[in-house]
Amino acid sequence: MKKALPLLTLCFALLLSSFMFRPLADGYQVGDKAADFKLKNIDGKMVSLADNKEAKGYIVVFTCNTCPYAKAYENRIIQLNQKYAPQGYPVVAINPNDPAVAPGDSFEAMKTKKYAFPYLIDETQQVAKAYGATRTPHLYVLKRQGDDFVVSYIGAIDDNSEDAKMVKTKYVENAMTEIMAGKPASTNSTKAIGCTIKWKRA
């Protein structure tokens, strides 16, 4: 019993720390398995991660029509798809905003976008909550491991939202280079300014 006590204390401390070091807002951390979803695309079809058997992973980005930061990054998101879809990592864009709060983010308004990648509506906001997305744009790189998709990068696209030409560090592209080479991203989590997700009013 005397020997077991330190061990028990250690177990208890580990158990406690696993709760303490989680951020207050729940959501995925790098290394977590992302649950699949089934969301409606602007073409009316339902989209899941499992649909695309060829995908080595995905660049999932929570974005919207209305946020000035999302608008500033729209072209860069399109370019990410152009660059990484042929390499097996297509973009999947998800709009989590409640159109009752942000009318410019209605399904009808979303349909005005003509992207080469899915632009999905997260009507129940459950996917944004599961991911722990807090803002638009908020980006997650998923890497396939068998039938699972493992969160491999969370955060910003780059270090200059105002002007793509002034960018010094392309955070997500740096991470993609390492992830595609089978290595963990050395900077796997970054922060950016963005608009709050327009959650449904309780």
Add this chain to the structure above:
Amino acid sequence: MISVKTVLLGCGLLLATPGFGQQVAVIKFPELQQRLARATDTTYVINFWATWCGPCVKELPNFEQVRSANANKKVKVLLVSLDYASQLDKKVKPFVKQRGLKSEVVLLNEPDPNSWLEKVDPKWSGSLPFTLILNNKTKKRATFEQELSKAELTAALQKFL
């Protein structure tokens, strides 16, 4: 006898007064960090906002009201605009003037939020508005990554006073 002209000029000056004194200083992060670290018993209410951010603009009057309601206490409201510096004259200054903001407004000119967000507070994920209330003497801090109603803001500040 006072001429009509003088009266008009006087009125004009009176009306213009709120516009005076409200400058928008453009600062870099180390300056902000210094201000946040100042050893003082004043409670700081720091609100990060932007003219383009709807919920921010909506809650700004609450900060103005809290400032005037606590004018006789050691409370300082600092509004940190995260608009781009290129928008200072086009957007920020006209906005501050039009709204008649009396709280101090600064514009934080730092392009890479990943380099400083964490240092403001590790809990801040980066969405706006974000409010930090702190008192360095009592070492108390509270953070809110959400829009605050007047009642919520007043209640949050009350815990520091």
